[in-house]
Amino acid sequence: xIPILAAIAAAVFTGAALLVSxxxxxxxxxxxxxxxxxxxxxxxxxxxxxxxxxxxxTGLLGIVAWWQTGQMLQVIGAALILAxxxxxxxxxxxxxxxxxxxxxxxxxxxxxxxxGRLHNVRTLLGAAATVALVLAL
Numbered sequence: 001x002i003p004i005l006a007a008i009a010a011a012v013f014t015g016a017a018l019l020v021s022x023x024x025x026x027x028x029x030x031x032x033x034x035x036x037x038x039x040x041x042x043x044x045x046x047x048x049x050x051x052x053x054x055x056x057x058t059g060l061l062g063i064v065a066w067w068q069t070g071q072m073l074q075v076i077g078a079a080l081i082l083a084x085x086x087x088x089x090x091x092x093x094x095x096x097x098x099x100x101x102x103x104x105x106x107x108x109x110x111x112x113x114x115x116g117r118l119h120n121v122r123t124l125l126g127a128a129a130t131v132a133l134v135l136a137l
Contacts, residue, residue, distance in 0.1 A: 002061055002064050002065045002068055003065040003068070003069060003071075003074060003133070003136060003137055004137065005061050006058060006061035006062045006064075006065045006074065006077065006078070006133050007077075007130065007133040007134045007136075007137060009054060009057050009058040009061055010058045010062075010077060010081055010126060010129045010130040010133050010134075011130050011134075012054060013051065013054040013055055013058055013081065013126045013129075013130075014123065014126035014127050014129075014130045016047070016050065016051060016054070017051065017119070017122050017123040017126050018123050018126075018127075020043075020047065020119060020123075021116070021119060021120050021123045024043065025112075025116040025119065028040060028043075028112065029109070029112065029113065029116075032104075033104035033105055033108050033109055034104040036104075036108065036109065036112055037099065037102070037104055037108050037112070040099055040112055040115070041099070041100065044096065044099075051084075051122070052084075052085070052088070055081050055082065055084045055085060055126075056082075056085070058077075058078070058081045058129065058133075059078045059079075059081050059082035060078075061078075062074050062075065062077045062078025062079075062081065062129070062133060063075065063078045065078075065133075065136070066078065069136070071136040073132045073133065073135050073136035074132075074133065074136045076132045077128075077129040077130070077131075077132035077133035077136065078129070080125050080126075080128045080129035080132060081125060081126060081129035083125055084122050084125050084126070087121060087122065087125070088122070091118060091121075092115070092118045092119070092122075095111060095114055095115050095118060096115070098111055099111055099112065099115060
């Protein structure tokens with residue numbers, strides 16, 4: 001049961017991340033700079049706990065699944081999804097911090113575009129983790 005839950009949690013993480021990448025980010029970039037920043041800030045404040053929690057839950061479930069089954073793909077999936085945490089803390093967080101304080105027109109659009117590219121890395125890590133965890137089933 002735990003391996004199935006790990007795969008489901010990874011798929012939910014990936015689906016949420018993919019929605020941001022293919023729908024929310026392009027819509028955000030269609031707004032003027034002030035509205036774009038307001039939308040990014042409100043969206044990020046709501047999404048970050050969910051995405052971070054899902055990554056942690058998936059990683060823990062993947063590790064337990066590996067411990068139960070001995071399947072290396074389980075621990076690979078767990079490692080891939082858990083890699084989101086240091087990536088966000090070391091690479092994305094400096095951009096987040098700038099976006100929280102920057103004024104519209106002060107390079108905000110370029111920062112939101114950069115944030116979107118960095119977010120795509122999380123989407124890819126989630127997708128790779130999902131594939132690994134599903135293949136382990």
